[in-house]
Amino acid sequence: MAGLELLSDQGYRLDGRKATELRKVQARMGVFAQADGSAYLEQGNTKALAVVYGPHEMRGSRSRTLHDRAVINCQYSMATFSTAERKRRPHGDRKSTEMSLHLKQTFEAAVMTQLYPRSQIDIYVKILQSDGGNYSVCVNAATLAVIDAGIPMRDYVCACTVGFVDETPLADLCYAEESGGVSSLALALLPRGGQIALLQMDARLHQDHLETLIDAAMTACKGVSKVLDEVVRQHLQEVSVLTRE
């Protein structure tokens, strides 16, 4: 009932950010040697690990093979220690299945699958610590992992959640805000062309506000893309230094 005050009169959010500010994003690429590509990404207190295998030939049922492009296979899971209370079932529940599907759709839009007909790309994402915005963190981590695997993409895929409080859009919600009854919207963007890879919203929102909310989400995604770009360049620099030696 008491309801947290998500946005104070002075414009501060619960954790001290202003409405348009993102959480701190930190990432590393190439964290595992065994996989084709991998990345670790922290967005505030939400931490995710993404691993990419492939492209390789179809495994399991061959009937799913597509003759003109690659199949993308995604699996989303949460570590049992990722939430405040221990999670019983790390993957396979409805939420995870839905999230896997969303990831799949997102990356089918971004990865140039037609370059690899009759093959398969596996993307596995695990949330190590969950503090809101799980979907967007997964997308951002998976993007880095795909890049690390050297699979061509149209553009970075950057995702961000935005919420709507007191007629103001809040960028990059944390868990306290997400659970505080905010109508939130998740958006995955290909920033250079401004194409939307996925847009998802479960809450009620007045039609008039949708425009502003999407605009805010796009701005936030572009912010994320800048950070990711930096991470990739940094990583390449490190790798190239290593190979030169």
Added chain:
Amino acid sequence: MIKTERILHLKSCRGRKVRVVREHYVRERVPCFSALCQADCDNDGKVLPGDLTHYVVPDVGVVVDYLEILEFRELQGIVFTQTACQAVQHSKGRRQYNRLRNLLKDPRHDCVLFANEFQEYSYCPREKGESQEKWQTRCVYSAAVWYHNHLAGMMDIVMITEDQDAVAQFSSLSSGVYVVSVQDYLSNFWMELHAAHELYNSISQALEEKESEGTEKEYTEHLPSEILEAGIKSGRYIQGVLNVNKHRAQQEALITTQASSNKNTDLSRDVLVYGGKNRNRAVHGDVVVVELLPKSEWRGKVTSLTERQGDEKTGEDEKSKPMPTGYVVGILQRNWRDYVVTFPPREATQSQSRNSQRILAIPWDPRIPKIRISTQQADALQDHRVVVRIDSWESTSLYPNGHSVRVLGRAGELETEIQTILIENFIHVPPFSEAQLKEMPVNSPEKPWKVHPSQVASRRDLRGTHLVFSIDPRGCEDVDDTLSVRTLDGGKLLELGVHIADVTHFVPEGSLTDLEARSRATTYYLADRRYDMLPAVLSADLCSLLGGVDRYAMSVLWELDAHTLEVTKVWYGRTLIRSSYQLHYELAQALLNREDTEVPELAPLSPEEKDAKLAELTQALEMLTHVARHLRAQRDRGGALELEGVEVRAQLDAEKNITALVPRQPLEVHETVAECMIYANHWVARKIQKTFPHQALLRHHPPPRQEFFSQLVDSAKARGFTINTSSNKALADSLDRAVDPEDPLVNRMLRMMATQAMSQALYFSTGAQSQEQYYHYGLALDHYTHFTSPIRRYADMIVHRLLTAAVDLDKGLSPAVALATNKELEETTQHINNKNRAAQRAQKLSIELFQCLYFKERDPQTDPSCVADAAIYAIRDNGVLVFVPQYGVKGPVYLKNRDGEVVTVGQDGRCEWKTGSVKRYSEHISTTCSSGTSTFTLFDHITVRISVQPSRCHADSLNLEIISNKPHKSAESQQPHSQGRSQLVQEVVRQAEEASQQAQERASRGPRLSKEEREFCQSKTPNLYSLLEEIRELALMDVGAAANVCASKTEIIVRF
């Protein structure tokens, strides 16, 4: 964007202890809101002035417990820390927190909020093992130090705390930051602010008391809010507002469920809460959660009349049929306010409490339980009325704990009682401050106010082209509406114009005057005085559309077809007008009737000129009347506003006791003016609704609920009339037919009952309601708003701003200031609605007060004016409710007293008390005793004697006693000019003056009162429209004044 990250907030959630980690971002640049800032902080909004001697940083404990002291406007330069605000939010709940927020928003208070926990250098993380209080104090101290450094030591910072350890620990640490206790601070810096000192003592005593309380449980504990919410969702509990029955405050309370649950048909009925234990510490007005008792324990409401002292009666009372009964399991929101109390007599004090410092004070409002307060002044304040606040109500205590805030004065004195009424209705009307008056334009003989040339250019100038005139009551000074009418295009078109004072030109949005007007929301009319919404320089001078001077106006001009009177064009906008004639109603009517009269404005002219001008004016008036008649007929056909219209006219016809306010015979010109105003309101409503479909302020009147009409229909049946309540038109028609030729009072009383059944007309924001709910039932219009009286209603000012914005938009300009959003507007309308309700209640109470004061001076046994004719309008188990038309008084008459005796009627109609029994039927009530049976039927006329029942702690009330069952014949003949209410008011004021003049020590009061009177009697009613409204309110308040058994219905007062 520089961001550093510091995590770690440990938090244990409910149920299991859970470790939650939260991020915490701090930054270097946090605005300090000080004028002395050297670092170019981004200070927008309120800024603390730089010329103070020091800034105050209150500690968490001080803000939580002593916020009231910090509310004194004398205390300047207060820096609230975010830490303290959050503590208030967590420990004191939303209400207290909103109070703090309003304080911070209010530009009249010199205080700011500093987000210390988001500032990189003032934030200190909590250390392991550090208690919450210690950490908070440390945070506040480090914020204070930051301020000192940030302002480069140019301002001394005083941190006030109640924690003595903190004083010892921090006071010597750094120069320029002083840590002192609240008491030291007050006595060092604010010696002369005695009110603050008293308040401090009172609060700290109350806090001490709280600690030393016993542990035995008087009440069951409230359930935690999560369980309550879950229970409400599952339907196990019911949520509602507690409404205590005024007449049986100890036992009965009703829970009025909120509209959301009304869809559920079986829950739409109210829930009864019987007895103090079941009520479980809820106070009148709280939002509570109840659980229903099993059906076998349900009980009915008591329907017999009880006298105030008769509360201890139990058991043998007759009950209505059982209704859902429950008990309170939790309280969602306390709605405590300031209460006026009286201390009990001395002997009672000593026997009541173990400790002579603690006193059970009795609130003025009988619905509020006694409040325990600690004070040493109990003896000195005998017979005084005191304002107190409730602090808490623990389950171990039978009564709530509170503390006194200030003393109003001796009970029974006029000033004290008026103040009591204001406080009990939450009306706060301090005199306008200097800063507010400074904003006002000047108009003095030395420096006359002039029309500004830039305004002449931007406004449409009607001075030369239009014949503008005003029609108001005689002697009116604040004219807020004028009219004009002329023919265009060789007689093919008529142009009708309504010109309203342009208040918003003088009061820009967000100015101090605007804020004050918004918080007042309306001008308050009490029986003997008036509290203006705007300063007098505006309301009586610059905004008043006086004759012969240039004034700014907001106008609506319609072009009508001269024959069909169809509207062909409407123009809205700002204008410049000069009213040619300031007419009054009688004069205008006389002109219409072509009687020979003298118009003062034409007196100095030559006869020929005069005739020409007179003909012009008369023609305009006739044209106006013609148009108004047509408009009225149109509305009658279209829907049926007859109900409301007739209401007024009928009330005027028969309402003898307010003849002093209006002529007994309503003139047609009254209606003409009212019709034009309604028309203007209607068209403005259409315009703003069209331009701003989601954020326009309109006024609607929802159709009444059919079950409320049952009393009306039943009563009418007793006289053989049928009332059809299916629609507003049917109701109006059937009321018109229900006329008893021998007794005009019957129709009037039926109309009162109909009015009582009405729901209340309310302001709302169009975004918050669906289109079909815009309908105004009383006026039968699909859109309606208030536009025509911006001088005395804040809603009209909002509408003026909306209209200006709409007109600007049409011109292609974007409005200068952003309009209020739907949510903000909806909040404002709620506020205005509440204030209007409070204003009505205050007015009603003040009238009752004057009635009591009037009868107090007279001996009921000898004075003939205390005996009056009364008509029965309702039957109860042990008596009847009567209406005394002569004084406009309503009240119960008992036919059975507490000794079991009943009233019997003797040979000559005289009544006596004898032992016997009472039997109630639907349309009559009869008493039986040894000498025979006597019957009292609805609408019978009886003779009553009026006396005052004095009350120490509450308001005095009038007592009606039956003397004869025959109509009181002599009343009319003895007093051909029956006592008008305003006469009554004047009489009482005069008496108060005399009494006060006799009292030597209050010699100054006499002239003051009379001055007030002179000031306030100027024109109680600015124009007819408001006049009609007021009469209706008065009439309706009579209805409300009746000893109404259903508590929920007493609040229903219609106001169109």
